[in-house]
Amino acid sequence: MPAPSPPTERPLRADARRNRERILQAARTVFGEQGPEAQMDDVARAAGVGVGTVYRHFPHKQALMGELVAQRFATLRANAEEALAAGGDPLEAFEGLVRRNAEIMAVDAAVQHAIGGEPGVWEAAEPERLELLRVGGALIERAKAAGRIRADFTADDMPALMCGLCATMAQPSFDWRRHLEIVLAGIRAWPTTSSGR
Secondary structure: OOOOOOOOOOOOOHHHHHHHHHHHHHHHHHHHHHHHHHOOHHHHHOOOOOOHHHHHHHHOOHHHHHHHHHHHHHHHHHHHHHHHHHHHOOHHHHHHHHHHHHHHHOOOHHHHHHHHHHHHHHHOHHHHHHHHHHHHHHHHHHHOOOOOOOOOHHHHHHHHHHHHHHHHHHHOOHHHHHHHHHHHHHHOOOOOOOOOO
């Protein structure tokens, strides 16, 4: 007798899918306005659903914030894949991607808050984060092979770079674009002089 097939995850009904999307849209607004202190009740109210509906889709706040981050990481990864496929100058491809993704992050206050939040948020978004690092790492390695960025820079440096940038974005008195350009200048490989300095 053959072994039973493992259960497969059933797709959500249309109304459940709509509720999930409403919850995520509301959460992006609520967390963007209130930060991580916002509660699931606030999200439910903004989405026009009962709080039990929110908990059926997301068992806790970290899972909800993690899904917002995962969605954003998926967008950033798609941009990285596009930059990698386009070819061209490796440094321009890498810097263009970082600037493009930074512009997306700049208008997503919910993810800015979530990225600096609790570890559970990162855990929920881990698969997408790893995919983003993989594709971004390929761009970085291509630029390093061409001698365009410093040899000691790796994809593992990108989360710190983006977290620092998000912290700057959260302060209206700071110019995050200037911050980014200073960081990018520090990543570039500069030609050495004849004296080796």
